[in-house]
Amino acid sequence: MPEREPAPVFRKAPSRARNALSAVLLVLACLLLPLGVLASWAVHGPADTGRYVRTMAPLASDPDVRDAVADALGDGVLREAGPELGTGALHGATGDFVQDAARSFTRTEAFRTAWDAANGAAHAAVLRALREDGPRAVPATVDLAPVIDRVKRRLAHDHVPFAHRIPVTHTRVQVLPAEDVDRLRKGYLVLDTAAFWLPLAAAVLAAAGIAVAACRRRAVTALGLGTALGGGLLVLAVAAGRHLTLAGLPDPLHRPAAGAVYDALTATLRTVSWLLLALGLAVALGAWLTGRCGPRLAARRRARGSAGPVADPAPEPTRVPA
Template sequence: MSPRLRSALSAVLIALSCLLVPFGALAAWAAYGLADTDRYVTAMAPLAADPDVREAVADTVGDGILRAVDQHLDVRPVRGSVRPFVRDAVRSFTQTQAFRMAWDTGNQVTHDAVLRALREEGERDVTVDLAPVTAQVKRQLTEDHVPLAQRIPVEHTAVAVLPAGELVALRKGFQVLEVAGFWLPVAAVVFAAAGIGLAVRRRRAVVATALGTALGGALLVLALAVGRRMTLSDLPADVPHPAVGAVYDALTGTLRTVAWLLLGLGLAVALATWLIRQLRRARLARRGPASPAPASAQAQAPTRARV
């Protein structure tokens, strides 16, 4: 193979490798990060202490309890007297260990339900039940001797997490992600190794691969920032934006770390390769050119050879 053809083929392989780096990282994160229940629960666990998330949970659960009270208690003075106690009780409950345990359990149950819906056949809504949280709040109100707290109904209300109409498209996309999450990173590594192996000037090929990897990491960081802004801008006005932003940051934390690692590792490898080349040049310059052989030795060399 001619040097020109080798260089061209090497450039194509390295370009493909660098192009696959951000997509491979994204697919692997979706397939092996979001799809893993334990990792998902671990990522979401710190949000139980986030003030914005706790406020959003308190508003959601409190509104649900108050709606149930409005349906079952017809005396408006009673509803008005219970309302502030319910709000305070729910906010107080979100600061307890029991809430953190309920938060982890709820996330695990929800994640298992979504995964089951994505991996199995069926066209039913994925729902969760907030009755355990309502029961805990009712127990706390009763212990605080709030009037008529015992009459607050604990109803098993199914809250839709994933509509049935979206399952078909999401199921197909999830299957593609499971395949791409494995093969895209493998293909990126194989293309990079083949491109460097075919290169005529391998040091330049290593630098190009490293800089392309760093560029892919930078693009991934930018994509995460743009995705966060678009996610928040598309939310309805009644959805708490700070809480959604906290959830987005928690879910994409691992991917963001990988993106920065790709950026830093690529720049470090490129810089190290450049420094090694400069040090080698400096060492050769200090040695100087090789001194020529003495004239007498050159004259005697043919005589000795003939003898």
């Protein structure tokens, strides 16, 4: 009797296991990628003094920011000179004069110089407090003498009367209390570590997920969609953070200025988030189109190869006249 052929064995279990492992790896990669982008932005974006000053410099020309700074300057002057001004009409007239003078100052080149110097000094002081190792946290303070000196030289260059008589005093202003330094230092160290390891881990997991998958084209499509989803979530997180930040301000009059500062600081993060969204969709679309068009093109090539060369038709015989 003829021997029966063995029944075919379908190996579904290994493929299912590989797909399940690939899905887990790709999900982890898509989760770590936006977190890594956020940590890298926090460490290499606002945490760099030079980049921070360049980011904040255009805000010196923003009307909302200038009005907020003018109000703060005017209130500070009136608070220091309050006992000497007394109350009543004299105090009101002096207050209007001080506020007008502060608004006029915010439209000068000296204000832009002071704005850059103050931002750079405050940012450097905060970073120094966060990065220094010590037994106990110390408050971040700024010495206003370099700022006042730069403003004084700028006013003297503009031939402002009595600018050379402005005293340059070493006055230290606290920009970050000691009780906040310890908490922020721990968070900064975590972000510094995460900024290096999270993107690296996301890349390794993504490569492993594609390599393990039974159908790598589908894995690439899933990775692209997951990357796009992570970018979209980052965009929503930046928008939600803006809303919560502005809603938590006690003075609603300064919310436009705070919104301008928030938008300037998160501009790079928003750009990277949109790039992740666009790149993920492009990769997913490319992988999907390859899966749709690839088999058809291969079938057409096989059909053309199996048909063989077509023979040329035989020439018709020519008739010779009798």
